[in-house]
Amino acid sequence: MTAFINGCDASVLLDATPFSPSEKDVEPNASLTGYTVIDDIKSALEHDCPATVSCADVIALASRDTVALLGGPTWSVPLGRKDSRFAADPESTKKGLPSPHDNLGELLTMFSRLNLDARDMTALSGAHTIGMANCMHYSDRVYGTDRDEEINPSFAQTMQQTCQGPSGKAPFDVQTPMRFDNAYYRNLIARRGLLTSDQTLYGGGGLHDNLVEMYSADGEAFARDFAKAMVKMGNVPPPMGMPVEKVVVTLWMIAYGTLADMTHGYFRKIQP
Ligand code: HEM
Numbered sequence: 623m624t625a626f627i628n629g630c631d632a633s634v635l636l637d638a639t640p641f642s643p644s645e646k647d648v649e650p651n652a653s654l655t656g657y658t659v660i661d662d663i664k665s666a667l668e669h670d671c672p673a674t675v676s677c678a679d680v681i682a683l684a685s686r687d688t689v690a691l692l693g694g695p696t697w698s699v700p701l702g703r704k705d706s707r708f709a710a711d712p713e714s715t716k717k718g719l720p721s722p723h724d725n726l727g728e729l730l731t732m733f734s735r736l737n738l739d740a741r742d743m744t745a746l747s748g749a750h751t752i753g754m755a756n757c758m759h760y761s762d763r764v765y766g767t768d769r770d771e772e773i774n775p776s777f778a779q780t781m782q783q784t785c786q787g788p789s790g791k792a793p794f795d796v797q798t799p800m801r802f803d804n805a806y807y808r809n810l811i812a813r814r815g816l817l818t819s820d821q822t823l824y825g826g827g828g829l830h831d832n833l834v835e836m837y838s839a840d841g842e843a844f845a846r847d848f849a850k851a852m853v854k855m856g857n858v859p860p861p862m863g864m865p866v867e868k869v870v871v872t873l874w875m876i877a878y879g880t881l882a883d884m885t886h887g888y889f890r891k892i893q894p
Pocket residue numbers: 623653654655720721722723724729746747749750752753754755756757759817819878879881882885886
């Protein structure tokens with residue numbers, strides 16, 4: 623969700639300097655991975671085709687290809703993003719990202735700042751059909767100390783076993799954690815959402831319940847809406863006046879840390 627702070631500008635890749643902190647070092651990003659994959663792709667590109675492809679485009683393309691490689695949809699990525707020359711400051715980084723404890727209203731507000739509506743948000747959240755979360759992000763939910771989104775008791779018990787200390791981790795989707803499918807929505811209906819912010823999408827009635835039920839029954843509808851929302855999110859521009867590098871066009875690649883990076887980091891960039 624790197625787009626959430628200042629648009630899709632790859633600023634999350636910048637290392638700290640004595641004069642500027644790095645977004646990488648701020649807690650919500652502590653578990654992001656895949657930086658070296660992007661660095662390697664960028665080095666190969668710079669060797670063959672200097673100053674042409676931005677890191678932001680590489681991240682957008684890598685995210686797309688990650689999803690496809692894991693069995694999900696593919697889409698055309700509009701290119702031409704420019705890389706930021708500065709990282710966002712740590713406070714905006716923290717404030718700009720949605721929290722795993724957020725309720726539906728808070729999530730909708732975050733996404734609407736990127737011009738993403740309820741349908742986009744529900745579809746994008748389906749990315750939590752792959753990957754893992756650290757215990758600190760789901761412990762309140764599985765130990766029953768977070769707000770009261772319903773949780774399947776046997777799921778809570780199993781997840782407590784993976785969450786006994788700071789190194790605990792669990793897959794979002796226990797059955798098929800490396801498959802980009804619509805299992806996320808079936809899990810929500812079974813009250814097996816790992817994060818409070820996942821489960822809040824289902825159970826309150828209304829539009830979100832309808833969308834979750836539709837995506838759980840119709841994988842193609844999910845794939846279509848997810849692809850559409852990824853293009854929309856990938857087009858979030860940096861705010862006017864942000865200093866950016868000059869670059870132009872294309873390329874490709876993998877590693878699913880980049881999907882989390884692209885999306886989670888995006889949120890930071892859109893601070894009012
Ligand atoms: C709705 C708001 C969201 C919240 C609150 C949220 C929160 C989180 C948290 C807490 C984790 C676990 C991080 C860790 O412990 O390592 C995570 C992982 C992940 N998120 Fe999200 N997320 C959101 C939306 C999204 C979106 C929109 C996408 C992509 C379109 C996405 C893709 C991922 C992926 C792929 C992972 C797994 C990363 C890994 O296994 O390394 N998330 N998210």
